[in-house]
Amino acid sequence: MHDHRRLGRALDLFDTDPLIGAGLPFWLPDGAAVRHALEEYVRELERQAGYRHVYSPVLGKRELYEMSGHWAHYRDDMFPPMGIGGEEMVLRPSLCPHHAVLFRSRPHSHRELPLRMAELGGMFRSELSGVLGGLTRVRAMQLNDAHVFCRPDQVAGEVLAALALIRQAYGALGITAARYRLSLPAEGGKYVADPALWRRANAVLVEALDAAGVAYEEAGGEAAFYGPKIDVQVADRAGRESTLSTVQVDFHQPARFDLGYTGPDGARHRPVMVHRAVIGSVERAVAHLVEVHQGAFPAWLAPVQLLVLPVGEEQRPQAEELVREAVVRGLxxxxxxxxxxxxxxRVRAGRLVPYQAVVGAAEAADGRVALRLRDGRRPGPLPAAEALRLIGGRVAAHSVELWPEP
Structure with missing residues (x-):
């Protein structure tokens, strides 16, 4: 059962219902726990990397997307406008127009740049029913999106930093990139017609890829409408590829929104916009994680991290106290x-849980637990507080290893 659509339902992570609609999965409690852990991890990863988080509405006026270029180049993938009070409102297909508006809402100095703005925000794509499937192709998604507004001389460094952030996240998630793709435009496609800007953006991405020492392949027809991008490809167990993470350089939207900052010379200058998504959409990321780990998630992502098993009813009070203490500690x-x-x-039923703590008569008498790891190891009877401390350390470190090295 390698397909995330079957496995995700069998594990009670997510499901769909005709009354809600195709391409609109809902998250069950265990799936919501995985999603929440993933979102909190990426928020903290970004915070430590100098990003500031924002919230922006999922709706915008049609004029917003006309200004950004989405209406001209991306309209076929957008939901139709809704007439509200004489205005046409649109569910956003992307977060970047909103972040451009947020940037221009305040004056900026060169001293503030690079300004790194991040959001885990909802966006919507009018996908045809024939291409929808599980969590990989949906109509409503949460995107781990960010936009860096920077000086031209800072762009390559920001792209390089974004690639490093992606590699760090993949290490914690226990996943591997199949390949890196430099996505370029195709002849006759719906792209912004400015060859000079395309050449500049492409040169920066190539410079960053070379500096990172990353092998990559060029792919025509995969660029965003406003510029080339780096796509980090992952593969499922059947070898099918999908894009999980992206880094894009955009000279187009800063000009469309007339973005500016005051330079050291006192004059007004145009920033460059770097788009990047560390894990892409949360839905697609979880789909890939389900297939890679087959439900045996790294401890920090697991829906249940610790299962406490009293041998008999006599040990239930001690077992319940252990559960309470674990929850207080954030597990x-x-x-x-x-x-x-x-x-x-019970042990077999909980085989996907990273840690099982068995409490028998001997353990209950002296405040210990017999710990079992998912991989079959048994560290031996440990004081309950020590076991929770060690488990908590693995979880806090976002480690893919279940136990500290001896």
Whole structure:
């Protein structure tokens, strides 16, 4: 059962319903826990990298997307406008026009740049029903999006930093890039007609890829309408590729929105806009993680991180106290009591949980737990507080390893 659509439903992560509609999955509690952990991780990763987070509306006037170029170049993938009070409102297909408006809402000096603006925000694509599937192709998604507004001399460094951030996240997620793709325009496509800007943007991306020492392949017809981009491709178990992360250089929208900053010479200058998504859409990221890990997520991502199993009803009070203490420490912990079956059956039922703590009569008497790791290791009876400390350390470090090295 390698396909995330079947496995995700079997694991009670997500599902769909005809009353909600195709391409609009809903998240069940375990799936919501995975999603929340992923979102919190990427927010903190970005914060430490100097990003400031914002919120912006999922609707905008049609004029906003005419100004950005989306209406002319991307309209076929957008939902039709809604007439509200004599105005045409549109569900956004992208966050970048909103972030451009946020940038221009305040004056900026060269001293503030690069200004890194990030948002985990909703966006909408009018996908045809025939291409929808599970979490990989949906009509409503949460995008891990960010835009860096910088001076021209800062662009290559920001692209390089974005690539490093993507590699760091992939390490914590336990996933591997299949290849890096330099996505270029195709002849006759719907692209912004400014060859000089395309050449400038392409040169910067190539410079950053070379500086990062990353092998890449060029692909025509895969560029954004406003410029070339780096796509980080991942592959599922069947070898099918999809784009998870992107880095794009945009000279077009800063000009369309007349963005500016005051330079050291006192004159007004045009910033460059670097678009980047570390994990892309949350939906597609979780789909890939389900297929890569087959439900055995890294401990920090697991829906349930610790399963506490009292051997008998006599140990239930100690087991319940251990669960409470684990929850207070920030762990996702649950109790699997004797009423759920034999100890062996409960252990097998929780085989995807990273840590299982068995509490028998001996452990209950001296405040210890018999710890079992998902990979079969048994660190031995440990004081309950010590076991929680070690588990918490693995989770806090966003480690793919279940236990510290001896």
């Amino acid at each position: 996702r912990a649950e109790l699997a009591g004797p009423d759920a079956g034999t100890l062996g059956a």
